[in-house]
Each structure stands twice: as structure tokens, then as C-alpha cells.
Amino acid sequence: MKPATQAFTFPRRDLLKAGGTLLKGSNLRSPLDVSFSFASEQTIDELAFLAGMDPCEFRRRNIRDERWLGVLNAVAQAAGWTPRKPAELPRRWRADGKRVNGRGVALGTHTSSWAAAVADIEVDRETGKIVASHLYGAIDVGLCVNPGCLENQMSGMLVQAASRMLKEEVTFSSTNVTSLDWDSYPILRFEECPAVTTVVGAAPGRQAQRRR
Amino acid sequence: MRHPSFRGGEQGGHHSRRAARVVRSPAQIIEAPALTPVQQAFIDEQAIQCGYCYNGMTIKACELLSKTPRPSEAQIRAAMNGHLCRCGTYPRIIKAIQRAAQAAVAEGTQEQHQ
Numbered sequence: 523m524k525p526a527t528q529a530f531t532f533p534r535r536d537l538l539k540a541g542g543t544l545l546k547g548s549n550l551r552s553p554l555d556v557s558f559s560f561a562s563e564q565t566i567d568e569l570a571f572l573a574g575m576d577p578c579e580f581r582r583r584n585i586r587d588e589r590w591l592g593v594l595n596a597v598a599q600a601a602g603w604t605p606r607k608p609a610e611l612p613r614r615w616r617a618d619g620k621r622v623n624g625r626g627v628a629l630g631t632h633t634s635s636w637a638a639a640v641a642d643i644e645v646d647r648e649t650g651k652i653v654a655s656h657l658y659g660a661i662d663v664g665l666c667v668n669p670g671c672l673e674n675q676m677s678g679m680l681v682q683a684a685s686r687m688l689k690e691e692v693t694f695s696s697t698n699v700t701s702l703d704w705d706s707y708p709i710l711r712f713e714e715c716p717a718v719t720t721v722v723g724a725a726p727g728r729q730a731q732r733r734r
Numbered sequence: 735m736r737h738p739s740f741r742g743g744e745q746g747g748h749h750s751r752r753a754a755r756v757v758r759s760p761a762q763i764i765e766a767p768a769l770t771p772v773q774q775a776f777i778d779e780q781a782i783q784c785g786y787c788y789n790g791m792t793i794k795a796c797e798l799l800s801k802t803p804r805p806s807e808a809q810i811r812a813a814m815n816g817h818l819c820r821c822g823t824y825p826r827i828i829k830a831i832q833r834a835a836q837a838a839v840a841e842g843t844q845e846q847h848q
Contacts, residue, residue: 674780681824715822
């Protein structure tokens with residue numbers, strides 16, 4: 523297990539609680555690591571916000587591992603990341619009152635690779651509905667034997683992660699699971715599928731391949 | 735290594751109580767039909783991951799292209815929206831359908847010229 527929190531070199535860290543949830547459901551893709559990344563990267567974003575720093579720059583300054591830095595820089599480059607204060611809308615982005623756009627960055631892993639992602643999202647201010655418009659992912663898996671296959675997996679993980687973050691929820695009654703069919707289960711479909719850009723093999727000294 | 739109880743029928747005439755029958759697979763009997771442009775495009779784009787949704791995706795895509803030979807991306811998304819892919823291969827499936835549409839249009843143009 524190599525949690526994304528290990529990307530950061532902090533002089534002091536306190537682990538308050540790990541595990542022990544009532545329902546231990548982890549056998550979806552990347553068992554447990556999506557929850558770990560979500561929690562730790564949310565915290566990193568809050569720290570960047572408190573420090574008034576660009577979220578990418580805040581991460582860079584707290585990472586020494588060159589492979590984590592490699593994927594972070596690769597995804598920032600692919601997404602055309604421009605430094606900004608947290609929660610500040612870049613001027614070029616639309617803020618027409620009803621809908622606003624934003625973007626975020628995060629790191630994540632599952633056992634043996636290093637990955638980073640940038641998400642462009644739109645938020646409807648009236649309904650609160652969030653749509654992921656474009657996802658960028660960079661991954662360093664060491665030697666990649668089949669980049670096309672890896673890109674397919676990356677595209678899948680980005681789309682599925684968006685689906686899990688934005689839509690999915692298994693429902694329960696007091697006695698059983700009430701999500702019983704795929705027709706009614708909320709899941710990302712074709713019409714809401716974001717554009718996806720993948721960067722494979724961003725390890726230092728290796729040339730990154732960018733495809734859309 | 736063969737299991738000792740397996741006696742291939744191809745040796746001819748050797749029958750015992752334990753002799754196995756000659757098995758011919760459908761692949762040996764039936765000549766494989768040509769792939770449709772949609773199937774070929776799904777292969778060319780390597781659009782599949784686990785393959786569970788593949789049948790429905792290709793059938794729906796064929797239906798779409800039979801009605802709308804040159805669909806826009808929005809038309810593809812709208813037509814395919816009832817089909818789910820748990821692996822999240824939507825981007826490549828969209829590309830594959832666009833590719834199949836181009837291939838079919840190109841083939842049609844070629845036939846007209848002949």
C-alpha cells in the first residue's frame with residue numbers, strides 16, 4: 523500500500539484514525555485508494571487555500587519524490603495549468619452568473635504507480651449540479667509495455683472516478699440494498715462523459731506521450 | 735500432454751470404451767463472416783476493456799449509422815446514452831463510431847466511382 527499522502531514530505535504528521543468504518547466496502551476499482559486520495563487531497567487543497575498558494579505550487583513545494591513531481595508537472599503541462607490563488611476564477615473562464623467553471627488538481631495511486639489528474643468542471647449555481655467537462659491524467663508506471671492499453675485504462679479510471687464522485691450512490695433500506703438495476707442506478711453515461719486527455723510515461727528522463 | 739483417457743479419433747479405427755469423439759469447433763465448420771465497419775472500428779480504436787457492453791454498443795452503433803450515416807458527436811452521445819460501460823470506455827467508443835462512419839462513407843464513395 524502506497525497512499526498518496528506519502529507524496530508529501532511534512533516535518534510532522536499525525537494519523538488520527540485509519541479504517542474501522544461500519545460498512546467496509548472497498549472492492550470497487552482501486553480498493554480503498556480512491557477514498558484515501560479524496561480525503562488527503564482535499565486536506566492538501568485546504569492547506570493551500572490557508573496558505574493562499576496555487577494548489578499545484580503548494581504540492582510542488584511539499585514533494586521531494588521525483589516521480590510524484592514528474593506526474594504533477596506532466597498533468598499541469600497537459601492541462602495548461604496557470605498559477606492562481608485557490609478558489610479564484612481565471613479571467614478567461616466564464617462566470618455568467620448561472621454557471622461557473624473551475625479546475626482542480628490531485629494526486630493518486632494504487633499500489634505501484636504514480637498518477638496525477640486535473641479536472642475542469644462546470645457548476646450550475648442554481649441547481650448545484652456539477653459537470654466534469656475535461657479530465658487530464660498523467661501516470662508513471664515505470665516501463666510501459668502497451669501504452670495504448672494503458673491509455674484505455676487511464677481513460678476508464680478518469681471517467682469512472684468522475685462517475686463515482688458526481689453521481690454514484692448505492693441505496694439501502696433498513697434491511698437490504700435497494701439499488702437493484704443499472705437502469706435506475708445513477709452512473710455517468712455518454713451524454714455527460716467528459717473529454718479525456720492522457721499522458722503516459724512521465725517519469726524523469728522519459729519522453730511523455732500526450733494524446734487526446 | 736494428453737490425458738491417457740483421450741484417444742483422438744483422427745488416428746482412425748481405434749475404438750475403445752474410453753475413446754473420445756472427434757470434436758469439431760464451430761470455428762472449423764463455419765467460415766468467419768466479415769466484420770462490419772463498426773466491429774472493425776471498435777478493434778482499430780481498441781475501444782473495449784472488459785467487453786461486457788460490446789454487443790449492445792456495436793448493435794446500437796450499427797442502428798445509429800443505418801439511420802444517420804454521418805452523425806455529429808452530440809448525435810452519437812444522444813443515441814448511445816442508454817448503453818452503459820462500467821469500465822468508462824465512452825471516449826474511445828465515440829471515436830470508434832466516428833471512424834466507422836468515415837469508413838462507411840469512404841466505401842460508399844468508392845462504390846459510386848466504380
